[in-house]
Amino acid sequence: MTQDTLSETEYDAITDAAAQWCMRLHAAECTDQERRAFEQWRDAHPLHAFEYEAMLEIWEVAEHLPRPETAVDVAPRQPPRSWRQYAVVAGLCTLALPLAAYAGWNLGWVPDSYQHYAATDTVRQVTLSDGSQLELNLNTELTFSNYKDERRVTLKKGEAFFSVSHDTQHPFVVRAGEGRIRVTGTRFNVWMYQDQVRVNLIEGSVLVSSNTALPGDGLRLGPSMQARYKHGDYMPQISQTYPNDTALAWRSGKLVLDNLTLNEALPLINRYLNTPLMLADSNTGLIRVGGIYNIKELNNLAGSLPKVLPVYLTRNKEGNPVINPIPQQPQKN
Template sequence: MSQSSSRASAEAAAWLARLQGDARTAEREAAFKDWLRADPVNQRAFERATDIWADLPGAAALIEERPAPRPLPLRPAWRRLPVHQLALAASLVLAIGIGTFFWLSQPSAYSTTIGEQKVATLEDGSRIALNTDSSVEVRYNAAQRLVELDRGEAMFEVAHNSARPFIVRAGDKQIRAVGTSFVVRNERGEVVVTLLQGKVAVTDIRPAAAKPAPTYLTPGDRLRAPVDGPARIDAQAADAATAWRRGQAMFADTPLGDAVTEMNRYGGPRLIVDDPRLAGLRVSGVFATNDTGEFARAVAALHGLRIEQNGQTMHIVR
């Protein structure tokens, strides 16, 4: 069985278990119908799940007959099943499909070393592009798609599925999306979220007596949440937010100290600015992330500075 078929079978069993008794709501029914329409594989998987129940010898005889509740507009064979029989069917299907559920719940880890980039395509078609020295853990289930960004930076291109939100957790922030693209960075306790397309909701997940309302971003918004201060939103162009995908770093009136820190993320000779006055000089331009030496020489020429190299360390000095 393919991964997509296995996933659909697991989700079908989960939906069969959810659609029972008092737990049924208009929102849940709408989400279920969205799931059915999202992929023909889902419809076939749900039909197989209900057929499994119908084909179980003597199963109906074990259950006292009761009046059927209002049916959902599904295929006729399942439409006639009472809710309590659906519960039994769900449990039986889950028992048969436990191996599928075990596979579906297993996390997948992706990481990069310093200077490395990697793109991972997930089983639902979503894509994660990892920047240098980054690590994520992906954990999918029938209800949600969860990604933990442990460190570094990643760009997410999310396949649309309104019944199964895509959630990224980084530090003390949670980013919720349905179908969109955005960049998340988790470095030294600071979380930065830049929205490229679509819409996301950013929530603080730290324990608190009163939970703050989610912050909604629109394309071009960049939310910066330092470890010891309030979050703030500014603007960042998409080409600047994704420059690393092209092997570039873009600076616009950036303090030299910050630019050096950014360039050092990508490996090569390590740059050091010892003088705080030099660290405050402003840098603008586009630089190759795989050539920190060229960046240092360009900055030195621009500001009349010198480079003192000691092995794999380059000091930028007056």
């Protein structure tokens, strides 16, 4: 089962299974055997883990719903022990949810729509419920929630290009790492690897904050500007981009390394790898690399590095390939 062959029915089946597992794992009588079965299901496909994480977000949102004051305690003395009984309990709960959900929407607590997307081994194009167009790079996961006071995307990992539907009364906010990008309607790209985030603005304007806990909306970007931030940054770093900038080459299936140091190149490369490359030491990171690579073939890059750079590969105890410099021979006089 691969990302580009899943039908809508298969997606729905995964979502339903994720909802059942979320409900079951939160039950007090959930057994160790059931938890092991869940782990096997979760690890069987990347989308299983992603859909389950999405269900956890919905579960957390539901905990904020106000409880009806007239609710009657109808909990049985013995907890339900079958999926059928759980379905009945869930059905009864839905009778009280519409009013609570409406109150939660008006208070800005609860979204009226929630979407979650993942792209694994192929670039994926999606349309959000507000009409915004997104293009997801390989190994990308994100969610979209439509609240009364804002449209919110959470980029969990990877990279996405946004063409945001204009709505001045309903800002569009992307949360990535510890920061956020706030817009009303524009075109921009967000790249994220571990705690590093890079924002490239193509059209319109955005406000970029490196930490949502800090006051204010951040720094404003204009077209052909870039913002970078990472964990602990008080403010994002702003720079100008140029017509030959290659940050969006992924949309054509390419990764362009323009004479970068390995320190600069590895986050761009590792974003695509099953097992990230490591550097033997700080001096190794100063070696420069260039070239144009197919993003679907980057897992083969490690083996080719010794052919183009003065390096050799070893493996650390975790199994990661480590890039080591070949010692330079002293020149003879």
